[in-house]
Amino acid sequence: MTQPRRSQISLDATPYYHCVSRCVRRAFLCGRDGQLGRDYEHRRQWIETGMQKLAAIFSLDIAAYAVMSNHYHVVLYIDAKTARTWSDTEVIFRWQELFKASNLAQRFLQGASLDCSEKNKLKELIDLWRERLMDISWFMRCLNESIARQANAEDRCAGRFWEGRFKSQALLDERALAACMAYVDLNPIRADIAKTPEDSDHTSIQQRVRAVISGEQPKELLPFVGGERLNMPKGLPFQLDHYLALVDWSGRHLDPKKRGAISQNALPILERLGISAKHRLYLNRNFESRFKGLVGSAEAVRQVCIQLNKRWVHGIGDCQRFLSATPH
Structure with missing residues (x-):
């Protein structure tokens, strides 16, 4: 049975x-449709530009992405x-980037005097908009509706x-986060539409590779900030060079005909997160299909189940096997 989205999202987790x-549709979202002789490649940029524009409005950051032929x-x-640090005015301005704000909000921005009931009503609206501006469902809704309108008009x-x-x-812990990001970044290589990460158009890994050549990290993506420490800044808890090496190594071993091995110290992130080479290969091929709503170590999944009052989660056995430090 399909579960409400609110039962699958917990910021405490x-x-x-x-x-x-x-x-x-049968027709492509992006790519080239040989049967109809139409080229939809330009739509990849619609999605890439759209998600980055929305991330600048929402209080959401993009860690990884990949735009494929019929999904992203x-x-x-x-x-x-x-x-939660945004002022009321900033919340209204951000919301107006997406939707028309209420007349009450417009009057507030114009400096009009509001009575007590109007102030209370406006506070309720601002609180609602603030919550929506950090809600992945609203982010996905805004992105998908925009793309659908453009595609329908074009078609x-x-x-x-x-x-x-x-x-x-x-993604409940660092193991799940690293495995999922690599899975996303390797989508074009698994689909055989790119040979290397730097050739994978409309992906976060290509954007990161291009930026690292100039000694920077892309401003549109959540940065890598290294391992946990005091006064930890916002960002991904890995080192960028380790992650790039991880994705490159994983991509070299997606083909079952190739037999590779990895030493204990070649990729520090693997050793730190406790994921063996065998398990890493499995996750890079099967992350999306194997795991369902909650992904992480078995213990992390059990704790979130308690918080969300869930009795059972599909795939917890694989979480125990592939993402737990001490699999049974």
Whole structure:
């Protein structure tokens, strides 16, 4: 049975979520349709530009993404701390980037005097908008509706463009986060539409590779800040060079015909997170299909089940096997 989205999202459990949205039509979302002789490649840029524009409005950061022919992946970080520091005025301005604000909010911005009941009503609206501006469901809704309108106009048709719901996975710990990001970044290579990460167009890994050549990290993506320490800044808890090496190594071993091995100290992130080479290969091929709503060590999943009053989660056995430090 499909579960309400609110039962799958808990900021107390994790701020990281992997989302996947798929096109409902036989026709391509992006890419080239040989049967109809149409080229939809330009739509990849619609999605890439759209998600980055929305991330600048929402209090959400993009950790990884990949735009494929009939679906896209995005790993999002919910920055609730920043959203709660926004002034009322900033919340209204941000909301107006997406939707028309109420007349009450417009009057407030114009400096009009509000009575007590109007102030209370405006506070309720601002609190609601603030929550929506750090909500992945509203982010995905805004992105998908915009893309659907553009595609329908281009195709000169009407009707549903996306599947009814996007898929989401809560990434409960660093093991799940690293495995999922690598899975997302390697999508074009698994699909054989790119040979290397730097050739994977419209992906976060290509954007990061291009930026690192100039000694920077892309401003549009959540940065890598290294391992945990005092006064930890916002960002991914890995080193960028370790992650790039991890993705490159994983990509070299996606083909079952190739037999590779990895030493204990070649990729520090693997040793630190306790994921063996064998398990890493499995996750890079099967992350999306193997795991469902909650992803992390078995203990992390059990703790979140208690918080969300869930009795059982599909895939907890694989979480124990592949993402726990001491599998049974």
